[in-house]
Every structure is written in structure tokens, then in C-alpha cells.
Amino acid sequence: MPRILSPQQVEHFYEFGYCAPVDVMSEDEAHALKLRVEATEAVYPEDLSPTNRNNPHLAFKCFDEIAHHPVIVDAVSDLIGPDILLYGSVLFFKEPRSAGFVSWHQDGTYMGIEPHTFVTPWLALTPSNVELGCIKVIPGSHKGGILKHHDSFAKDNILTRGQAIEDIDESAAVDLVLRPGQISLHHARTVHGSMPNRGDQRRLGVALQCYMRPECKQVIGENLVQVVRGCHELSGYSILNRPVEDMDQVAASERERANANWAKILYQGASQVRAY
Incomplete structure (x- = not known):
């Protein structure tokens, strides 16, 4: 039986490619976590800058706690089973009245992970609504294959390559409005973006x-993962540690290794490479 998601929510995820909102923590708990995140930003501004936003869970305790939060992991387990690996994390911070956006795309396009059975939760630490640029999804878009993307490298596109799918029927889009402390979950092939x-x-x-399940493998770069739950018999993976302290020597080194691996994977075949 599901631990967090209802049978209807599980069915909705597999039918439409997403599930939202899902309660993870109270608004007060989310606010306290937000304050910790902002305090960490203040101490490590370069290490958590807009061009250094990948894999913070490997080096900072506040993001590690999010990555291993039992409610998030239970919700994921409801969808993919008891053996769970974590591939990475990304900060999507948008400043007030800023131009940054995320073009329509599918996560499975450039991540180099096969098969496309993985799941991405997105945790809101502040309100995430239409005015603030919440995630939008195209329901059912996960049922086909990977669509053609083009690399725009647009200045304000938050994605690495500015990868974008053209000719999306935006009238079908659904806004995933979240309060602080809620998550959305989306499938590897679900078309999504944000304004x-x-x-x-x-x-x-x-x-x-x-x-992701242990069946998923990185086919371009190194298989660098954290074990989140189960996974007692693994082969072909390099297992990364959880941070003991913010930016401790091992944590900082492993984050640097993971980010270099990501750059190799995400920019494979690209005409240019950006700083993130």
C-alpha cells in the first residue's frame, strides 16, 4: 500500500505524468528551512550562486536533509518501489521581477539516464504560483518518446543549453501551484517549463x-549516486557520501566531481558550454 500517495495520486502520475500538490512539511517548517537555506547562501555565496546550483545536497546539510526527507522518499517509493538511488539535485531560485525562465523540455533528453523510469520531486520553500513562475506541465506528454529539442542558449533560459521543444500546445498546460512545504512529482518524459x-x-x-531504481544507468558519464533506501546489491555505481558538515573536505570534493561529470553529460555534442 502507498505510504504517502493515495492510489488515485499514483494512478494520476502514471496517467498524466505528474502529481501535485503533495504535502511534505508544514508552512512553518518550510519557512524555518528557507531561513537555513538563506543563511547558508550568505556564508557560501559563490558555492550557491546561479552558476553553481547543481548538487548542493552533496555539500550542504540543509539540502542533504531535503534530499533524504522521509516524506519525500516515501512518496517516491510509492511510485518506483523500495530501492531508491538519488542522481542529483538542482536549485531553481528566481529573484523578484527577474527574467529567468525554463523553456518547455523533458528531463530525459540530455541527462544520459536510461531507462526513463526516474522521478523528479520539486520542493517549494516559498509560494510557487503563476505570478512567481511556478512549474507548468503538459499532461500525458510522458507517454510518447523524447521530442525534438533545440539548443537556444538564450540568455535568460535557466537550463544549461537553453534546450527547448517547439510547437507545444500551451492551452493544454497545467500550473502546479504549491504552498511552501509541498512538492510536485514529474516523470522523466513529462514536458514542463516555467515563466x-x-x-x-x-x-x-x-x-x-x-x-531512480537500480535498473537505471548513466550511459554517457560516470554512475555517481547516493543510496537513499534499500539497494543492498549494487554493481556499476560509484556511491557518494552525505555531508558531515557544510562544505567539509570530502563533501566539497564529491560535489566538484559530480558537477564535472554533469557538465560532460549535459553538454555532450553542444556547440557551446555555459558556466552551469
């Missing part, structure tokens, strides 16, 4: 990209 933040407050979101 700029037109509001007066920051929109802070953490994508856990992604949780």
Missing part, C-alpha cells in the same frame, strides 16, 4: 533530479 518571476518575492525551489 519568469513577476512578483515581489523570491521563488525558491529545489529539484531532486532524480530518484
Whole structure:
């Protein structure tokens, strides 16, 4: 039986490619976590800058706690089973009245992970609504294959290559509005994106990209993962540690290794390479 998700939510995920909202923590708990995140930003501004936003869970305790939060992991387990690996994490922070956006795309396009059975939760630490640039999804888009993407390298596109799918019927889009402390979950092939933040407050979101079964393998770069639950018999993976302290020597080194691996994977065949 599901631990967190109802049978209807599980069915909705597999039918439409997403599930939202899912309660993970109270708004007060989310606010306290937000304050910890902002305090960590203040101490390590370069290590958590917009061009250094990948895999913070490997080096910072506050993001590690998010990545291993039992409610998030239980919700993922409801979808993919008891053996769970974590591939990475990405910060999606939008400043007030900023131009940054995320073009329509599918996570499975450039991540180098096969098969596409992985799941990405997205945790809101602040309100995430239409004004602030919440995630939008195209329901049912996960049922086909990977669609053609083009690399735009647009200045304000938050994605690495500015990868974008053209000719999306945006009238079908659904806004995933979340309160602080809620997550959305989406499938590897679900078409999604988000608009700029037109509001007066920051929109802070953490994508856990992604949780996967041991059957999933990295086919371009190294298989660098954390074990989150189960997975007692593994082969072909390099297992990364959880941080003991913020930016401890091992943690900082492993984050650097993971980010270099990601750059190799995400920019494979690209005409240019950006700083993130």
C-alpha cells in the first residue's frame, strides 16, 4: 500500500505524468528551512550562486536533509518501489521581477539516464504560483518518446543549453501551484517549463533530479549516486557520501566531481558550454 500517495495520486502520475500538490512539511517548517537555506547562501555565496546550483545536497546539510526527507522518499517509493538511488539535485531560485525562465523540455533528453523510469520531486520553500513562475506541465506528454529539442542558449533560459521543444500546445498546460512545504512529482518524459518571476518575492525551489531504481544507468558519464533506501546489491555505481558538515573536505570534493561529470553529460555534442 502507498505510504504517502493515495492510489488515485499514483494512478494520476502514471496517467498524466505528474502529481501535485503533495504535502511534505508544514508552512512553518518550510519557512524555518528557507531561513537555513538563506543563511547558508550568505556564508557560501559563490558555492550557491546561479552558476553553481547543481548538487548542493552533496555539500550542504540543509539540502542533504531535503534530499533524504522521509516524506519525500516515501512518496517516491510509492511510485518506483523500495530501492531508491538519488542522481542529483538542482536549485531553481528566481529573484523578484527577474527574467529567468525554463523553456518547455523533458528531463530525459540530455541527462544520459536510461531507462526513463526516474522521478523528479520539486520542493517549494516559498509560494510557487503563476505570478512567481511556478512549474507548468503538459499532461500525458510522458507517454510518447523524447521530442525534438533545440539548443537556444538564450540568455535568460535557466537550463544549461537553453534546450527547448517547439510547437507545444500551451492551452493544454497545467500550473502546479504549491504552498511552501509541498512538492510536485514529474516523470522523466513529462514536458514542463516555467515563466519568469513577476512578483515581489523570491521563488525558491529545489529539484531532486532524480530518484531512480537500480535498473537505471548513466550511459554517457560516470554512475555517481547516493543510496537513499534499500539497494543492498549494487554493481556499476560509484556511491557518494552525505555531508558531515557544510562544505567539509570530502563533501566539497564529491560535489566538484559530480558537477564535472554533469557538465560532460549535459553538454555532450553542444556547440557551446555555459558556466552551469
